[in-house]
Amino acid sequence: METERCEKMSKSRNFSKYIAYAFLIIVCLIWAIPILFGITTSFRSQAEVVSSGFRLLPVNWIVDNYITILENTSTAPILRWLMNSIFIATTHTLLVIVVISITGYGYSRLKFKGRDALFFILLGISFFPAVVNLIPSYKIIDALGWVNTAWAMVIPGLAGMGNIFLVRQFMKGIPTELDESARVDGASDFRIFISVILPLIKPVLIVCGLFSFTGSWNDFLWPVIVYTDVDKMPVTAGLLLLQDIYGNYRMIGQLMGSAILAIIPTLLLFLFAQKYFVQSINLNSGIKG
Structure with a gap:
């Protein structure tokens, strides 16, 4: 039975x-x-x-x-656009890792008045639609003279609260006894961050770096607004321009070829780093006491 x-x-x-x-x-x-x-x-x-x-x-x-796509280096220099995107996305990602690691350490480890209130206020503000900030952001970029420069893409979004939240939650899974032990040995907060915390949060930093790279690479609306110089455009803004160049002549094959070339870098990134995307689901993969 x-x-x-x-x-x-x-x-x-x-x-x-x-x-x-x-x-x-x-x-x-x-x-x-x-x-x-x-x-x-x-x-x-x-x-x-x-x-x-x-x-x-x-x-x-x-x-x-x-062949037609690659030979067109005047009105649609797609190789230059790809190099621009690689530079912008890589620089943006490296700076993001620096900013969010330091900020996450401050919100999770340092004790100061109003720390949690400030964090949750900024987290709440981050839920506003990004389109609300387009005009103020453009005014700031224009005032700084960054229109048609890589800085217009690199600097905005460095302190994304989504990434900071991930790093903060990950750090909370690391026992504070490690900090106290290092402090007893005479280590400063900066030394604790560099020698103790930073090596342990490597997984979440890699995940945030991957998200930042793909987000910067795939960003479309912002580069269309801040770039008018064809040679300085990233590939996403360039693809819009290609619709006017090839679309008027109904060159569908060239349009699709350009789109395929644009996704190759992020596709390769995902293939080589897919295990870190899987790790991003688990926020509790830090060391538990």
Whole structure:
């Protein structure tokens, strides 16, 4: 009797597992097919794009679209745009790591009057839609003379409260006994931060760095506002310009090829650092006492 019951429960679990797998496969196909179609479209001729309708794979594979894209260094210098985006996103990410690590240490370890109140006030303000700050932010950037410069993309958003919240929560999982032990040995707050805390919060800093890099790379509205010089644009603002250049001539293959080139760096970043994206789900991966 007990054996039959176990067999029924096992069959029920297997059935649920199959249903879950089927659902995940369907969701994966819904997500993957448009991307695959976009990639294959970049290898089609314009005549095939217009005449063949929906066909997942091209009849004739060509690389002319990519050759045209890469040879256009005057009106649409996509390689320069990619280099601009790499510089902006990398610089922004490095500065973010410095700012949020120090700020998170202050909010989690240092004791001063109004610390928690200030933190939660700033956290609440961060929930306002970003579009509310567009005009004030542009006025500040313009007053500083940063329009059409990389600083317009690098500096804003360094002290994002989302990242600071993650670092603060992670640090709260580190026992304060480590700080006290170092302080007994004569270490200052700065020494404790550098020698004790910083090595332990490396996982969350990597996660925040990945989020900051992808966020800076994919930012679209802000670079469109602060850049008018074609040579200084990041790739997201450049893609909008390509719609005017290639879209007027219905060069769909060139548009798709440009989009594919734009996603390659972040795709490679995700492939090499996907385990850190998984770690971002767990805020309690610090050392527990």
